Amino acid sequence: MCGIVGLHLRTPELYPRLGELLTGMLCEMGDRGSDSAGVAVYGDPAWSPPGAGCVSVAELAAGDRRCVADVTSAVAAALGDDVDGIAVDGSYLLSAGRRSEELLVAVRSAFPHAIIAGFGSDVAVLKGVGYPRALTGGWGLATARGWQGVGHTRMATESAVTPAGCHPYAVGPGQCMVHNGSFANHATIRRELRSAGVEFDSENDTEVGARFIAALLADGRDVEGALKELCATFDGFYTLLVSDRDSFAVVRDAIACKPAVVAETDEWVAMGSEYRALAGLPGVEKARIWEPEPEVVYAWQR
Structure with a gap:
């Protein structure tokens, strides 16, 4: 299962509400993944x-x-x-x-x-074991502010339920990835990355994807090119959301069996594993709403 949410704000008037809106989105996905959760918040002046x-x-x-x-x-x-x-x-x-x-x-x-x-300018990453509503309350997420947030609720299938196994995986400077699905060939790609000197914190398949993308970005690829390369290299079923301090991108595998919905207005762009994660956003009734097409990279810049 697992649940993904992301919110990219286009108007500074909404920055004070980022944490409030992200909390509502994440908690709506609590029943898709109740063993752990995490968020990346971009732009909170107290946290980063x-x-x-x-x-x-x-x-x-x-x-x-x-x-x-x-x-x-x-x-x-x-x-x-x-x-x-x-x-x-x-x-x-x-x-x-x-x-x-x-x-x-x-x-x-x-x-x-x-x-x-996680590490990088303007980003704070919080993740832990427990039910999403309890975790967001303990973090005080509803009071956070900023221009962008990404969240994940996990139902563990590939590795242990520990802080190291929680999403987001933020393994490059300011970069973050959350994932719903499973990479079938992650063990092979992990061995290849390790042979190239990449170190891992967990046995989670998502970390393999995150470090694969981080390596490509470090080599000068842009986010769209890195995600296209991931689609060509990884087998499995997945929806991914990848962010840094200035961008926000979504992609699904060739079959697109893992759910995802995107909504866009002049004030924000948001995605969630299900529409109910977006239903409380301001002005959602006027949003353009669609399901991402298979292997099409949707990206937005700050």
């Missing part, structure tokens, strides 16, 4: 301060809970610079006046077993 490098940590290590002051102190010592941070229901959102990649190296140095939920 403007101009700062940011790293989201889902877990320091199994059972390792520390106060945020201890975490920022350890990372600051590794970075050799000041680090700010906030704790959000067991996760840590860290920021510094350095590149996100530099901060990420410092986090990994201070906490080698940490599960990195």
Whole structure:
């Protein structure tokens, strides 16, 4: 099953409502995946301060809970610079006046077993085990603001129910992927990526797709080209939503058996696994609404 939602806001007047709207969308998909959930929020000034490098940590290590002051102190010592941070229901959102990649190296140095939920400017990623409504409440997601959000509710089929196995997979700078479906040949592609030096945090098939796309983007491909290459390489049934701070893209496999619906107005673009995830959006009654065609990449730019 699993449920995907995404919201790309085109008008700044709606930015203060991003978290509220995303919470409603995600909770509507709770019965499609009740074991875990996650979100990526772009543009919240408290979670990802403007101009700062940011790293989201889902877990320091199994059972390792520390106060945020201890975490920022350890990372600051590794970075050799000041680090700010906030704790959000067991996760840590860290920021510094350095590149996100530099901060990420410092986090990994201070906490080698940490599960990195995401990194990059203007993005915060939260994910955890539990029912989506309980998780979004614990995060205070409804108060978040920004210009874009992506969410996922998981029904585990390919790997363990752990923070490492939750979506989104945000493995490139500012990049995020959520997935409904199953990649049949993920083991083969994982071996090929590992032989090229790519490291993995989980045995989840979605992480393979996310790291495949991140590698292509790092080589200079655009999102549309990377998703077309994924469609040509991966076997299986899937709907994917891929985002970065400036874009939002959706694609389905050649058979398109996994549900998806897109709605678009002058004020926003949204997608969900089912229409009910979109039904509470402002002005949805006037939206253009359609189901994505098989292997057609739909992309929007900020």
